[in-house]
Amino acid sequence: DAGVIQSPRHEVTEMGQEVTLRCKPISGHNSLFWYRQTMMRGLELLIYFNNNVPIDDSGMPEDRFSAKMPNASFSTLKIQPSEPRDSAVYFCASSWQGNQPQHFGDGTRLSIL
Amino acid sequence: SQQGEEDPQALSIQEGENATMNCSYKTSINNLQWYRQNSGRGLVHLILIRSNEREKHSGRLRVTLDTSKKSSSLLITASRAADTASYFCAPTNSGGSNYKLTFGKGTLLTVNP
Secondary structure, three states, X not given: OOOOEEEOOEEEEOOOXXXXXXXXXXXXXXXXXXXEEEOOOEEEEEEXXXXXXXXXXXXXXXXXXXXXXXXXXXXXXXXXXXXXHHOEEEEEEEEOOOOOOOEEOOOEEEEEO | OOEOEEEOOEEEEEXXXXXXXXXXXXXXXXXXXXXXXXXXXXXXXXXXXXXOOOEEEEOOEEEXXXXXXXXXXXXXXXXXXXXXXXXXXXXXXXXXXXXXXXXXXXXXXXXXX
């Protein structure tokens, strides 16, 4: 079975540009999570969706960040405008239910110059 | 939500030896999960132990849970070079926020061939 699929794997762009990260969760999973990982702050939960509805977005750092889940098989995380401090690895994860083990994608390594 | 704190921060052993990592947390839990992260990859779920369980095994992995001490340990027996990775524990609360995994800095395990 395919795992969680994220794209792109790497993204390098200049500050001020819009960045869109994409995630395809495992089929049948009703919970989707976006995380950000940096050396300084470790792994942080940004937003949690259940049945395509945002349940907890308390980790979204600023209004520049937005996330959508238009259907059960696709989610996006958008940063507009991007800043150098947004440079990090962004992970998407999904689970059968919110309190079950999470399956992570291999992340998008984002560099904002 | 609460964060697990892993100890030690780094551990270096020879292939064939056992590796033990510890996790401490602050408040009562619903369950506790252990994850592994290989360099440049997403987290992989290893094992989940519920609050009413004291020990659980999975292959070469043994996890213990002591709720009176609010601590857990992960033992990897007969380690291999491929076990080189960072290991994270994630305690989850009961109730409405039981989806929330708050990761610590992890234990970086290096298994030398």
